[in-house]
Amino acid sequence: QSVLSQPPSASGTPGQRVTISCSGSSSNIGNNYVYWYQHLPGTAPKLLVYRNNQRPSGVPDRFSGSKSGTSASLAISGLRSEDEADYYCATWDGSLSAWVFGGGTKLTVL
Amino acid sequence: EVQLVESGGGLVQPGRSLRLSCAASGFTFDDYAMHWVRQALGKGLEWVSGISWNSGNIAYADSVKGRFIISRDLAKNSLYLQMNSLRDEDTALYYCARDSWLDLGSGSFGMDVWGQGTTVTVSS
Numbered sequence: 001q002s003v004l005s006q007p008p009s010a011s012g013t014p015g016q017r018v019t020i021s022c023s024g025s026s027s028n029i030g031n032n033y034v035y036w037y038q039h040l041p042g043t044a045p046k047l048l049v050y051r052n053n054q055r056p057s058g059v060p061d062r063f064s065g066s067k068s069g070t071s072a073s074l075a076i077s078g079l080r081s082e083d084e085a086d087y088y089c090a091t092w093d094g095s096l097s098a099w100v101f102g103g104g105t106k107l108t109v110l
Numbered sequence: 111e112v113q114l115v116e117s118g119g120g121l122v123q124p125g126r127s128l129r130l131s132c133a134a135s136g137f138t139f140d141d142y143a144m145h146w147v148r149q150a151l152g153k154g155l156e157w158v159s160g161i162s163w164n165s166g167n168i169a170y171a172d173s174v175k176g177r178f179i180i181s182r183d184l185a186k187n188s189l190y191l192q193m194n195s196l197r198d199e200d201t202a203l204y205y206c207a208r209d210s211w212l213d214l215g216s217g218s219f220g221m222d223v224w225g226q227g228t229t230v231t232v233s234s
Contacts (some may be wrong), residue, residue: 002154032216037155044205044227045147050220088155092216097169099145099171099214104154 003028004089004102011108017077018103022089028100029040032092034072036065039086039104049074061066076107083110112136112223114206115129115206119228122196130228132189132206139187140164142223143209145221146191148202148230158204163212171221174200196232 005023012018022034036049047056052072064075067081072091076083089102118130146158159170159180168180179192189206205227208212210219 005176033218035218035220037221045207045221046220046222046224050218050222054219056220056222071191071229086154090155090157090221092214092218094216096172097161098171099169101147101155101157110229 001097002103003093003100004091006087006089006102006105008103009106011110012076012079013110014079015080016078016079017075017106020074020087020089020107022074022102024072024073024091024100026070027095028070028093029067029072029090029092030070031094034065034067035090036063036074037088037101038088039087039088043086046061079109081109083107112208114151114208114223114225116204116206116225116228119204119230121231121233122231123234124197126196127192127194128196128230130191130193130204130206130208130230132191132225134189134208137208139182140184141212143167143212143214144182144189144211144220145207146189147207147224148200149205149227150199153202156202158167160209160214161189162214167214169214193230197231200233201230201232203229209227 145160207221208223210222
């Protein structure tokens with residue numbers, strides 16, 4: 001059971017906008033930045049969003065992150081087949097003095 | 111090319127030890143904090159341990175605290191994970207990851223470089 005809660009699955013059709021949520025508490029999301037990672041089977045995870053809503057160079061602006069209180073969201077617009085992957089939120093937990101990942105959300109592009 | 115290459119995985123019996131290595135190249139190793147993150151088969155990503163640029167700040171997940179030791183050798187541009195008292199539940203693919211910041215904690219710009227991972231199987 002992860003400290004951060006994510007829905008186990010999400011889906012959408014090509015071109016749609018989907019949102020993946022991540023819920024935490026004051027010791028983690030509430031007082032720290034949120035990060036999002038994309039993980040395709042057999043490959044290394046990839047940083048998609050850092051510090052709540054910043055995109056690393058090379059990440060399309062179809063991916064956007066937001067945070068409010070103790071929750072965060074990753075939105076993917078203009079859904080494409082290559083977006084089918086597992087998505088994880090992560091943050092620093094000040095009470096645990098540890099990084100924590102959400103349980104992951106498997107995105108299916110129908 | 112910025113690269114992280116893990117090694118040292120394998121099959122080990124419960125209760126035994128194993129040492130993972132991560133060789134870094136293409137960037138100034140001293141400038142970044144580093145992490146170990148693992149993924150058991152069919153499970154999600156789990157952060158295992160992290161170490162600041164100068165080894166002054168180290169942290170562990172509760173699941174490995176007291177059994178695993180993270181370290182780095184700046185002269186060899188390498189990160190290590192000494193895993194002791196291994197358990198079945200430590201079976202996983204272990205990734206080495208660079209933190210785009212020099213310390214652990216909330217100032218991070220994210221884990222921006224990852225290796226391909228090394229597999230650890232704990233079984234009798």
